[in-house]
Amino acid sequence: MDCPACRCELPPDARFCPSCGSPCTPPGPAGPAEGRKLVTVLFCDLVGSTALSGALDPETLRSVTLRYFELMRRQIEAHGGTLEKFIGDAVMAVFGVPTVREDDARRALAAALGMLDALSGLNTELAATLGVRLDVRIGVNTGQVVAGSDASARQALVAGETVNIAARLEQNAGPGQILIGPDTLRAAGPTVRTESVGPLLLKGKADAVTAHRLLGLGADDPELLRRFDVRFVGRHAELAELDAALARTADGRGAQCLLVHGEAGQGKTRLLREWLERTAPLAAYGTGRCRPYGGQGSLQPLADALRGLLGEALLEGAAEALAVLSTGLLRDGTPNPSVAETCAALIRVLTALAGRRPVVLAIDDCHWAGPLLLDVLDRLAAELGPASVLLICLTRPELLESRPLAATGAIGLSGLSEQEARLLAAELVDVNAHWDGAPAGLLERAGGNPLHLEQLLAVGSETESPGELPPTVQALLGARIDTLEPAERLALDLASVVGREFTAEELAELAQGRDPVRSALPALSHRRLIEPARPAGPARPVFRFTSGLVQEVAYECMSKRARAEVHQRAAGLPSVRAAGDGAVGTHLEQAHRYRSDLGLLDGDTETLRGSAARTLARAGAQAMAGSDLSRAEDLLARAMALGRPGEPAGIPTARRLGEVRIALGRTVQGRSLLTDVLSAPADPVDHAHARLALAVLDPLAGAGRPVEAARAALPVFEAANDQLGQARARLRLAQHHQAHGRHGAADALLTRALSHAASVDGEVERAAALGAIGISLWRGPTPVPAAAVRCQALLAEHGRGRRTVRVTLNCPMAVLLALQDEPAAAREHLAEAGRLARELGYAEAEVFLPVFAALIEVLTDRQNAALELLAGAADAARRLGAGALLDTITLDSARLLLDTGQWAAAENALRPLAAKSGRPHAESVDLDGLRGRLAAAQGQAERAVRLAGCAVAEATLTDSPVVRAQAALDQAHTLRLLGRGGPAAEAAAAARAWFAAKGHQPGVRWVAAFNEEN
Ligand SMILES: Nc1ncnc2c1ncn2[C@@H]1O[C@H](COP(=O)(O)OP(=O)(O)OP(=O)(O)O)[C@@H](O)[C@H]1O
């Protein structure tokens, strides 16, 4: 047998896979078909029944109670509810069992109001006969429950949060009151009239529940429940088809019957409304609609439509027919005196009406029409003959299967195009509200269905959690899913775990041959729950959910146990494994989550936890190597969350997460994770990484200076053959050389660091090594033209497809270009680096990008702009705790202040730097040179000459022409300030020679300007 997760061969009797640790026991036989559904639960109880029992003879009491129960039952059943049980004098009913309906919440409220009404009728009678009255209180709540398909599983409904809250609401209601829960209110739509009773603390529930007192239900007209006030978009072809149908009727081709079909919410009613408004001058029209329940006559919709037409007309020759209709159809929607006579009368009336101008008769929601109405519509279509009557029947697709209408034409409404949906979304959000133009995920979830889009946006604005599934959509889609055949339902369930797209092979594999899921796909496609995905490969057709919401609701309707099982199996699918550790780990993580939710804390769950954590950690490390910082942080944090405190396996993950968080600028959290790693008993490699990262972050704190940490870490990394570690350690050693101005030595180390990084495709380390090589090319002995050529070559070799590399190399490249007097090209390179750094979320870039930008400004003689940029860089460095860069920024700023004659400010800037010992050469040279100039300005001749001399002498310890030139130029400034023209000119000549040797064009000009000032 093979492991269900990783497919490796298993030893006989193995309980866990020795390779990946997944439990080996094959999933058991499918449990009872158990699913989660959104239902509405109603509790109704008698108030003061004890007093009543005292007042009435027991036999009378029994008869009164039985009548009360009977009245309540009738109301519940008339509205499609299921009587769950009687508990004492209380009645419990569920709306949504056995089958979910889209309007279960409204039905429950209608039933509750009906119960109060019925009771008041009974009370009138009881008051007269027995002198007593009954009072009830009612609680209604909507939410998820688990329900099985068999009768015994219904008992499970009695338990659960949704049911408990309904019962508690009832107990909190006063006599004659109906209290409803928050999701009932949302699911029932905006026409429900309520009064808030505020948050109720219900027994056994930690959080308060916002309860509302029901005052009335309000109408269920679509224009009240939905957003018919929003501007109409698209549907040009459909409007034209309606026009054409009317034209055919009007130009003598006789009566037409047009069917408009589409799923709930696609906009059938709205399309008709829109078209009728536009067409109003050309035709007389009347509309009616069928209802899902309620005691109206079966032809009532036709009667309503006809009434709309009669208002305006004087009918010659139709008086007799009208008289027939007024005894049935127009009285109570029934076919009195007979169907045949009603039809004949209708045809006469419509024909008479159509004599003046064409007539449109539209019946909406025909999927709820009874057989009689459908028969009558068919007869009208067939027998209206030459009359200019256009019958329009609007329906959801289910009618087309169960009872096709004899239509002369049909319009199928599918989703809006992406562009139209985007337009509608913009219309739906308040124009004044913040609209960041990023509803891509939302459009994807709605899949072009205008109602879904509307509901998603409404939830977003009400609850500030745009991800939430609106109960209205859940009810609509849940009702469609609840009617599926078992094999279809299973296929949909399995697919919802795989993802928005899936193949028949994947489902067959997940079903493990239990059910013919493959053959269920055409039916699901026919029901528009899924569709072939484009582009569909002929060999392995790919399907997709018609919208993200369909997938979400299907997933929501699965029991957690089923989700756990399927996720665990999905982790082993070849396609998932090919997608990588992130995909496998996510399935394992979900399987673990649902098993934990169910309290299944056994060995299997524990093993799942371990393999999920390991797989996610591996995926996180890969994302990190690929420089995908935010994905890495997500994966590593999830891996950490699956770990247990003190577990050794968690330490490398914590260390990586710490490193990623520092790179993302979340320094405090990163530092704390790394400190934890250092204090835990861990692998020496993890310790070495943590110490090195902490030393870089806080060079003066406990972890030691970066160079020392790197020296200590390098042998550890070498022994463990840790390539990334070696790259990092050599990088830090090289940076130490750079700080001392030894660029030749640095370059050798960096070249090795680069090959370590490249060998494991560590993008961050590769980019860091390349960026540092670029800095040595700029500051080191290689003349600018040759350095620029090498930098360009490195960009070409390593930069393609690696954004991080393009960030770090473009910065020194920009400097080299500016040194060659190509400022425009320099700025372009810097701009690319900035754009990519922002995309990557690279926090450190907030410091080093402005430093480079300032340098470019200096090289193009825009000192003030440079000063501003450096101030910004200093702020960012302080914010991110990047102390190491602060000194460099301060020195650069002080030089600019001196160059622009701001002596006092320069002195202030340099003051905090003076005390530090062990400063790298390149910095000391700078600092002494600047302090020499300052001393000269203050007339301290001896000190000034000494400092300038120190700078020049220390500069000879570096191999940097730039450092040496700068020291010589600082000395020249100092000497001139002291009035020593001759030696000043000599120092300037030395500076010029170094600038020229480097090919530093701006430097050569600075010396020339200095000489001219003389
Ligand atoms: N083309 C459109 N432009 C703007 N809004 C639209 C458009 N089509 C539909 N809508 C909106 O989407 C919502 C749903 O539309 P409508 O009620 O007409 O759907 P339906 O297909 O009749 O659904 P049902 O089958 O449930 O009756 C309404 O708020 C409507 O205003």
Ligand SMILES: [Mg+2]
């Ligand atoms: Mg409609």
